[in-house]
Each structure stands twice: as C-alpha cells, then as structure tokens.
Amino acid sequence: MTTSQLAKKASVNLETVRYYERRGLIPEPPRTESGYRDYSQDIIARILFIKRAQDLGFTLKEISELLSLRVDPDTTxxxxxxxxxxxxxxxxxxxxxxxxxxxxxxxxxxxxxxxxxxxxxxxxxxxxxxxxxxxxx
Amino acid sequence: MTTSQLAKKASVNLETVRYYERRGLIPEPPRTESGYRDYSQDIIARILFIKRAQDLGFTLKEISELLSLRVDPDTTxxxxxxxxxxxxxxxxxxxxxxxxxxxxxxxxxxxxxxxxxxxxxxxxxxxxxxxxxxxxx
DNA sequence: CTTGACTCTGTACCTAAGTAAAGAGTTTAT
DNA sequence: ATAAACTCTTTACTTAGGTACAGAGTCAAG
Structure with missing residues (x-):
C-alpha cells in the first residue's frame, strides 16, 4: 500500500511515516516502478507499537532500540x-x-x-x- | 559592567545574557563609546529572578510576562x-x-x-x- | 487527453532554551 | 608595539518530534 494508505490505517500523519523512515524506526520499503513506496501490512502494527511505546514515555530513540532488541537473537x-x-x-x-x-x-x-x-x-x-x-x- | 562580568555575577553563560536580551527578558543596556554593553548592577537581580522563576517551572515567556506585570500600574x-x-x-x-x-x-x-x-x-x-x-x- | 489528486525528495520550519562559531573591532598587560 | 583576551553581530546549531512546502513526476477518473 501507499504511504498515505499506511498513514491512515496507522492513524498518523503522512509526513510522520516518512519521518519515521528517516529516523530508522521503520524500514525503507520496496518501490513501485514509478518510485512510490509500497508498504506491507505489518508496518501498520509496527507504527502502532511505536505510538504505544511513546504513550508509555519512551522516546523515539528508545523505541528504536526496543524494536532492535525484539529481533536480536542475542538479547533476552x-x-x-x-x-x-x-x-x-x-x-x-x-x-x-x-x-x-x-x-x-x-x-x-x-x-x-x-x-x-x-x-x-x-x-x-x-x-x-x-x-x-x-x-x- | 561588561556582559561577561554580569554573566559571572549572575552565574549564567555569557551567551545566555545576550539571548535574554534578544528575547526581551532584560533591557538593552547603554553602550560604551566602543560599542560594549554597559550593564547596571540591578540587572544581576533581574537575571536571578528569571532563574528562580525558571526553577519554579515558569517558561521564559511566562517569566517575561511576570516581569512586565511587576511594573504595570494597572495590574494587581x-x-x-x-x-x-x-x-x-x-x-x-x-x-x-x-x-x-x-x-x-x-x-x-x-x-x-x-x-x-x-x-x-x-x-x-x-x-x-x-x-x-x-x-x- | 485533461485535470486534480496523489507521490516523491530535499530543505526548511516550529517549539523552548540555550550554545557555538566566524569574522571583525576593542581592551589590557607586557 | 604586540599578542592575547575580550567584545560585538549575525548566523547556525543542539535536543525531540514532528510539520510544511516547492517543484517535479505519477495516477486515476472523467
């Protein structure tokens, strides 16, 4: 799906999606032939995770670290x-x-x-x- | 006295003094012939007021307003x-x-x-x- | 085809409270 | 006189989390 479709489904601003990508919180997605971002469904949940962690007082930097921890096999x-x-x-x-x-x-x-x-x-x-x-x- | 003398006596950074002047928290002082700021003694107390109000949680904008209220004859x-x-x-x-x-x-x-x-x-x-x-x- | 809505990138901007730096002029002590 | 320390102005930068925008390309519906 496109950036704005993702933004709507995750209830964030379109610009925020691109901001999170710049900040490394979400991965750069594949592109269509015309250069449009093509997001998969799982990025919705990822953005919701980010917003919930924000609500809990974590900064975006801390959230980025949590997201990395989640997939690192060496961490517990x-x-x-x-x-x-x-x-x-x-x-x-x-x-x-x-x-x-x-x-x-x-x-x-x-x-x-x-x-x-x-x-x-x-x-x-x-x-x-x-x-x-x-x-x- | 010079800007750095004031800064030392008020325990703030030299740059902070100039910043407060830009923000209107302290008045622009008279100058020497060479263009140096020439602060009077009472500005020390004014900066101390600002820092104490900051400690109490007031923003610089709010402090600026308090300082204005202090000399406005129409306020109580x-x-x-x-x-x-x-x-x-x-x-x-x-x-x-x-x-x-x-x-x-x-x-x-x-x-x-x-x-x-x-x-x-x-x-x-x-x-x-x-x-x-x-x-x- | 046309037009409006969409997408993109790169840059800029906002808030609050500082802090830094370059280049040029001034002061001070030797 | 000289050199170092000082002053000035202007502009830029930091932090955190966005948000805006210009200009160019793309898509979709009529």
Whole structure:
C-alpha cells in the first residue's frame, strides 16, 4: 500500500511515516516502478507499537532500540525489563521534581491574598529576594 | 559592567545574557563609546529572578510576562496569583500523566520475569498487541 | 487527453532554551 | 608595539518530534 494508505490505517500523519523512515524506526520499503513506496501490512502494527511505546514515555530513540532488541537473537527479556525499570526511574524523578515545584508554588500562592499592587506582591517578592539559592544551583 | 562580568555575577553563560536580551527578558543596556554593553548592577537581580522563576517551572515567556506585570500600574497581585495557580494546575496535570505512565510501566515490569528471548517478552507483547487504544487516542 | 489528486525528495520550519562559531573591532598587560 | 583576551553581530546549531512546502513526476477518473 501507499504511504498515505499506511498513514491512515496507522492513524498518523503522512509526513510522520516518512519521518519515521528517516529516523530508522521503520524500514525503507520496496518501490513501485514509478518510485512510490509500497508498504506491507505489518508496518501498520509496527507504527502502532511505536505510538504505544511513546504513550508509555519512551522516546523515539528508545523505541528504536526496543524494536532492535525484539529481533536480536542475542538479547533476552531481561534487557527489555531493565529498560522499562530505567524508564520507571526516569518517571519517578520527573514526578519528584514536579512535586517539589508544586510545593514551592503552593507556598507562594498561600502567601498572597490577591490584593494590592504587583509592586508589593508577596509572590514576586519571594522570587525576587530569595537568598542565593541560584548561586548554589 | 561588561556582559561577561554580569554573566559571572549572575552565574549564567555569557551567551545566555545576550539571548535574554534578544528575547526581551532584560533591557538593552547603554553602550560604551566602543560599542560594549554597559550593564547596571540591578540587572544581576533581574537575571536571578528569571532563574528562580525558571526553577519554579515558569517558561521564559511566562517569566517575561511576570516581569512586565511587576511594573504595570494597572495590574494587581491577583494577576500574579492567578498565573501561579495556573502553573500549579499545569504541574498537577503533568504529575497525573506521569503517574498514569508509571502505573502502566509497573504493570509491564511485573508481567516479565526477565527470562526468555525477546521474541516472547511479555512487555514487548503487551505493547505490540494492546487493543486499539491508539486508534481512540 | 485533461485535470486534480496523489507521490516523491530535499530543505526548511516550529517549539523552548540555550550554545557555538566566524569574522571583525576593542581592551589590557607586557 | 604586540599578542592575547575580550567584545560585538549575525548566523547556525543542539535536543525531540514532528510539520510544511516547492517543484517535479505519477495516477486515476472523467
């Protein structure tokens, strides 16, 4: 099938298909005599795999590696499991960062009654006058 | 003081100072006769404000807006408070997304004993064969 | 045959926040 | 005076994941 047929069946943009090929996520397909790409049916599933792995937080680079692992006879489940555990740790760290930010923002909001000019706003003042925490950044 | 003196005192890269000027976060300073920028001391504090607001999760665009609010006589604390509350909601949404991802990844890891070839890996199979959740994306 | 829709390639563009580099002018210390 | 370090402007580049577009070739339906 053509590129746009594949894109429609996999629910991605036509350009995205070509992008994934450039990035090595899908193989370059055979061509028709006129030079059109001629995709086989299994590429639909491959693109769906990519999008689902993206939903799980894997980057395209990581997904490309997973796809390679899948067909490499020298690798085991253990490799995949480890990458998934690493991703969990990445996610945990991001959550922690965001929770730290949330707490700081909450403190700021609670310090501000929402009345008065911005020139005397406790939030802006707190950001402005905080001790040299950045210097230790 | 010169650009690099400012950069050192504010603990940012020389290029970053010029970048912030291009982005309108800091004003274009007066120049010496030779064309060198001549920054006043208060710009140090301004850059520190920017970095601290960044640490709190605000984008440079949002920070630029906060800085404008600070000197606008028509705005009140309420404006700042609302932006901070919006940022909290942004952060909450990101945390929720990440927690959803974490849960899905955890389920995957628990399904895999780490033994066997990747061709029969429960994690990869789950990503591969998940029902048409993407199509509903 | 004609026209519109399709395909292709290669390049450019977007977002956000920087960072790098070339070439030319200026400053500083010896 | 000299050389090295500095400053400037302009342009380009990075990351990640796309998306757009021009110009040329191809396909399909009327």
């Amino acid at each position: 489940c253990c490799d995949v499991r480890q990458r998934t555990e690493t991703k969990i740790r990445d996610v945990d760290e991001k959550i922690s960062d965001l929770q730290r930010i949330r707490e700081a923002l909450t403190v700021l909001v609670q310090s501000c009654k929402g009345k008065g000019p911005t020139s005397a706003c406790p939030i802006l003042e707190a950001i402005d006058t905080k001790e040299t925490s950045h210097a230790n950044h | 604390c309420c404006d700042v408070r609302q932006r901070t509350e919006t940022k909290i909601r942004d952060v909450d949404e990101k945390i929720s997304d990440l927690q959803r991802i974490r849960e899905a990844l955890t389920v995957l890891v628990q399904s895999c004993k780490g033994k066997g070839p990747t061709s029969a890996c429960p994690i990869l199979e789950a990503i591969d064969t998940k029902e048409t959740s993407h199509a509903n994306h």
